Amino acid sequence: MTLFVEAWQFIVAHPERFLSALWTHIALSASALAIAVAIAVPAGVALASSRRAAQFAIAAANVGRTVPSLAVLALVMPILGTGFAPSLFALTLLALPPILINTYTAIRQVEPDVVDAARGMGMTRREIVRKVELPLAAPVIFAGIRIAAVQVISGAVLAAYIGGGGLGDFITAGIAMMALPQLIVGAVPATLLALGADRLFGALQRALTPAGLRT
Amino acid sequence: MTWFLRNWDQVAIALWQHIVISVTSLAIAFAISLVVGIWAARHDRVMHWALGVSGVLYTIPTLAFLALLIPLVGLGRSNAIICMVAFSLMILVRNVAVGIREVPPEVVDAARGMGMSSGEILRRIELPLALPVIVAGLRIATVTVISVAVVAAYVNAGGLGTLIFSGISSDHAPKIWAGALTACALAIIADWALAQLERGVRRRAE
Amino acid sequence: MIEITGLTKRFPGASHPAIDHLTLSVPEGEVCVLIGPSGCGKTTTMRIVNRMIEPDSGTVTVNGSDVMAVDPATLRRHIGYVIQQIGLFPHWTIAENVATVPKLLGWDAGRIAARVDELLALVGMDPATYRDRFPRELSGGQKQRVGVARALAADPPVMLMDEPFGAIDPITRARLQDEFLRILHGLRKTIVFVTHDIDEAIRMGDRIAIMKDGALVQYDTPEAILSAPANAFVEAFVGADRALKRLALIPVGDAADASRALPAGTPSITASASLRDALSQMLAQGVDALAIDGGAPGAVTLAGIRARTRTTPSDEEARSL
Numbered sequence: 001m002t003l004f005v006e007a008w009q010f011i012v013a014h015p016e017r018f019l020s021a022l023w024t025h026i027a028l029s030a031s032a033l034a035i036a037v038a039i040a041v042p043a044g045v046a047l048a049s050s051r052r053a054a055q056f057a058i059a060a061a062n063v064g065r066t067v068p069s070l071a072v073l074a075l076v077m078p079i080l081g082t083g084f085a086p087s088l089f090a091l092t093l094l095a096l097p098p099i100l101i102n103t104y105t106a107i108r109q110v111e112p113d114v115v116d117a118a119r120g121m122g123m124t125r126r127e128i129v130r131k132v133e134l135p136l137a138a139p140v141i142f143a144g145i146r147i148a149a150v151q152v153i154s155g156a157v158l159a160a161y162i163g164g165g166g167l168g169d170f171i172t173a174g175i176a177m178m179a180l181p182q183l184i185v186g187a188v189p190a191t192l193l194a195l196g197a198d199r200l201f202g203a204l205q206r207a208l209t210p211a212g213l214r215t
Numbered sequence: 216m217t218w219f220l221r222n223w224d225q226v227a228i229a230l231w232q233h234i235v236i237s238v239t240s241l242a243i244a245f246a247i248s249l250v251v252g253i254w255a256a257r258h259d260r261v262m263h264w265a266l267g268v269s270g271v272l273y274t275i276p277t278l279a280f281l282a283l284l285i286p287l288v289g290l291g292r293s294n295a296i297i298c299m300v301a302f303s304l305m306i307l308v309r310n311v312a313v314g315i316r317e318v319p320p321e322v323v324d325a326a327r328g329m330g331m332s333s334g335e336i337l338r339r340i341e342l343p344l345a346l347p348v349i350v351a352g353l354r355i356a357t358v359t360v361i362s363v364a365v366v367a368a369y370v371n372a373g374g375l376g377t378l379i380f381s382g383i384s385s386d387h388a389p390k391i392w393a394g395a396l397t398a399c400a401l402a403i404i405a406d407w408a409l410a411q412l413e414r415g416v417r418r419r420a421e
Numbered sequence: 422m423i424e425i426t427g428l429t430k431r432f433p434g435a436s437h438p439a440i441d442h443l444t445l446s447v448p449e450g451e452v453c454v455l456i457g458p459s460g461c462g463k464t465t466t467m468r469i470v471n472r473m474i475e476p477d478s479g480t481v482t483v484n485g486s487d488v489m490a491v492d493p494a495t496l497r498r499h500i501g502y503v504i505q506q507i508g509l510f511p512h513w514t515i516a517e518n519v520a521t522v523p524k525l526l527g528w529d530a531g532r533i534a535a536r537v538d539e540l541l542a543l544v545g546m547d548p549a550t551y552r553d554r555f556p557r558e559l560s561g562g563q564k565q566r567v568g569v570a571r572a573l574a575a576d577p578p579v580m581l582m583d584e585p586f587g588a589i590d591p592i593t594r595a596r597l598q599d600e601f602l603r604i605l606h607g608l609r610k611t612i613v614f615v616t617h618d619i620d621e622a623i624r625m626g627d628r629i630a631i632m633k634d635g636a637l638v639q640y641d642t643p644e645a646i647l648s649a650p651a652n653a654f655v656e657a658f659v660g661a662d663r664a665l666k667r668l669a670l671i672p673v674g675d676a677a678d679a680s681r682a683l684p685a686g687t688p689s690i691t692a693s694a695s696l697r698d699a700l701s702q703m704l705a706q707g708v709d710a711l712a713i714d715g716g717a718p719g720a721v722t723l724a725g726i727r728a729r730t731r732t733t734p735s736d737e738e739a740r741s742l
Contacts, residue, residue: 003286066406068362069277071395074379078388117508120473120581121522121571122498135512154276158366161383171282175369180286187279198274210512212555 007184018170022189024084025166028156029193032088033149036095041141044103045129058104064097069155077162087164091155095148102144106137139209146201153194157186167193218389225378226393232373233401236292237360240299244307244356247300252311253337262312269305277302277366285370295367295374302363303356310352314345347417354409361402365394375401422449422611423470423579428479430465430635439465441635442479447628449578452605452612454626456619458658462635463615467581470613471500483579498522501572501580501610505587507564509556515541515567516552522575540570543604562593569601573608583615598624619659623647623666631655644670664730668697673711676729679719681710689714696726 160168368376378394
């Protein structure tokens with residue numbers, strides 16, 4: 001379709017604009033995901049051993065999973081303003097729930113007899129987490145990270161509304177000016193990023209499934 | 216807060232629009248998913264293909280999807296509804312198909328042995344027993360659809376997003392609060408209500 | 422080797438203690454079987470020895486050291502631990518599973534590899550075949566063999582076994598019991614073995630501790646418990662066929678009557694069989710004597726069996742009063 005050709009011409013005509021938006025998009029997404037993993041995985045592990053703290057945290061995470069992404073981004077704006085940092089904050093918040101819930105569930109689903117055997121054989125708590133629980137929980141944890149990755153990339157498109165930059169800028173500009181090629185310049189790369197991340201984390205998930213657990 | 220009280224009619228209209236497009240999309244998606252899901256439950260290849268396609272659709276960023284539809288259907292409600300239907304298909308088709316597949320085979324076998332036709336088995340045995348899983352999928356689809364509808368305001372579909380966008384562009388915080396918090400509340404309440412339904416249905420099926 | 426003194430444990434919310442002032446001593450090199458009905462405290466007692474549960478009062482010492490005075494992880498690395506559900510690590514190969522404690526203790530790789538092979542052979546599994554397999558590829562009996570090998574890996578002086586053969590089918594279970602006794606034969610280990618199966622207890626134990634409601638009811642050799650149960654509970658627990666159970670413990674060679682001459686054509690029984698097998702065969706074949714095949718010369722007779730099993734009249738009279 002001619003639309004795609006026009007979109008391509010637009011990119012060729014404005015390479016720095018495109019690459020800058022693309023880079024911001026990737027930077028926002030990757031950072032938010034990395035921070036969320038760094039917070040939510042240890043938190044999920046810690047919560048798995050404490051029923052009471054977990055009830056509250058998991059309920060909060062479930063609410064977090066339910067609320068619309070744009071609502072979260074919008075609510076951040078009156079408090080933190082616009083720009084990269086507030087967008088990063090909002091996106092990190094969006095990424096936390098799936099990773100936290102999956103980590104918590106995965107650790108709790110490790111067979112109690114396996115943990116009992118490990119403890120009875122003399123592993124310390126840290127050794128049990130490192131050598132037994134995390135490897136066995138890895139597939140489900142990575143499934144959560146995969147979900148979070150796609151959500152973050154999708155959210156980063158919306159970050160255009162609060163000045164976060166990224167590929168969403170082209171979409172909003174395209175709608176405002178009714179310039180269809182610009183819509184494509186924003187929408188298609190964003191879609192490819194999301195699909196690519198889904199593939200990538202899917203492959204990582206499979207690669208990280210311990211050989212003993214693959215069916 | 217005072218803005219909210221003085222302009223609650225604006226919020227109410229937006230909320231109503233939001234609910235209308237959400238329910239419309241869910242109804243359409245559910246109808247499609249029942250057909251495709253039942254078909255997929257019986258045939259592995261259909262299952263594989265249907266899940267593949269709807270999985271890809273689900274992964275597309277919301278705003279990107281809406282944008283890609285503009286050259287095809289322009290702006291407005293139909294744009295939003297197509298997007299929302301597409302997003303809900305994956306979870307609904309999967310849950311209908313999986314729900315039916317998880318009905319214990321010996322139960323179906325007993326029904327067939329007693330002389331029920333395929334249609335009767337589907338209607339009176341398989342779908343009722345698959346209901347908990349289907350409702351679980353409906354719950355996730357509802358939350359997804361409400362979330363998309365917030366963004367869809369930007370393509371002139373109406374809904375609570377209009378308050379948010381208006382608030383952002385005029386830097387009017389109370390509007391943002393009103394739109395965003397109402398959308399959150401709607402999502403949380405809908406999720407809770409469907410969770411109760413799921414629990415009730417699950418208890419009956421067991 | 423293991424000294425339990427005045428041990429008491431009550432779980433929160435329970436109406437009575439799980440263990441009630443238990444005192445028990447397990448000499449080095451013996452197999453002590455803890456047995457009793459559900460809830461008698463046998464598993465709890467065992468799990469206090471390696472501090473998986475901590476007592477309310479009383480002491481447990483292993484080889485002179487109080488278990489509460491040692492770091493738990495260190496304590497457990499020197500005690501073998503085998504549980505009913507086995508708990509093999511599904512994401513590790515068989516070799517890695519067996520190597521768990523040696524690795525925790527910092528053995529070098531060469532020593533670990535040799536030890537893994539040695540133990541797999543010991544439990545009857547060809548190392549070359551099984552070393553790199555995963556637990557999900559193994560049957561229940563094979564998994565428990567690996568579980569035993571894993572517990573023996575660091576050559577601990579003490580082993581704790583909680584119904585290790587409980588999840589295995591009865592046929593395989595009998596074989597595993599025999600194999601384990603064979604393995605134990607060459608080693609000098611102190612073992613606490615929990616079971617609810619009296620036949621297993623009689624087979625495996627040097628001494629049996631019968632427990633009820635957290636207290637010790639009788640602690641003695643299988644022979645002594647079978648011939649002189651301490652009270653009605655023990656009598657009911659060991660079963661009405663305890664006389665037959667006692668016979669199962671005695672090989673025919675012990676009751677051979679060398680002076681008895683047998684007519685030609687008398688059926689025979691192998692020397693390694695038990696008196697119970699002999700009785701069973703005599704009843705089936707309608708004879709009252711059997712020749713012994715191999716081992717000591719002579720015959721085993723019905724009269725001889727009767728003489729071995731009769732409890733003294735005073736015991737019987739006392740009980741019927």
